[in-house]
Amino acid sequence: MAHKKAGGSSRLGRDSESKRLGVKLNHGEQAKTGAIIIRQRGTKYHPGKNVERGKDDTLYALTEGLVAFTTKKMLKFNNRLKSTKFVNVIEFTPVKTGVSSDK
Numbered sequence: 001m002a003h004k005k006a007g008g009s010s011r012l013g014r015d016s017e018s019k020r021l022g023v024k025l026n027h028g029e030q031a032k033t034g035a036i037i038i039r040q041r042g043t044k045y046h047p048g049k050n051v052e053r054g055k056d057d058t059l060y061a062l063t064e065g066l067v068a069f070t071t072k073k074m075l076k077f078n079n080r081l082k083s084t085k086f087v088n089v090i091e092f093t094p095v096k097t098g099v100s101s102d103k
Contacts, residue, residue: 069085
């Protein structure tokens with residue numbers, strides 16, 4: 001007679017697939033037009049200048065530039081101030097170095 005119970009299959013033990021959320025481009029990094037800056041659920045980060053929010057709350061760049069994170073104190077509906085995080089893309093024109101093409 002067996003002294004161990006047979007190891008049956010369990011209906012538990014499954015986990016959901018990760019959604020790969022989070023910050024994709026950090027402060028000071030270069031963003032191209034349409035580049036995803038943050039994937040999020042809800043609005044932990046709000047869009048600032050040259051940043052748009054997608055239908056799944058993803059923040060992406062509207063222009064090419066440098067990513068900048070800022071915080072502002074915003075007045076909420078109950079007259080309380082709350083610190084809110086904004087993501088901006090600061091436009092820049094790259095400076096070309098080297099020999100000029102004028103001859």
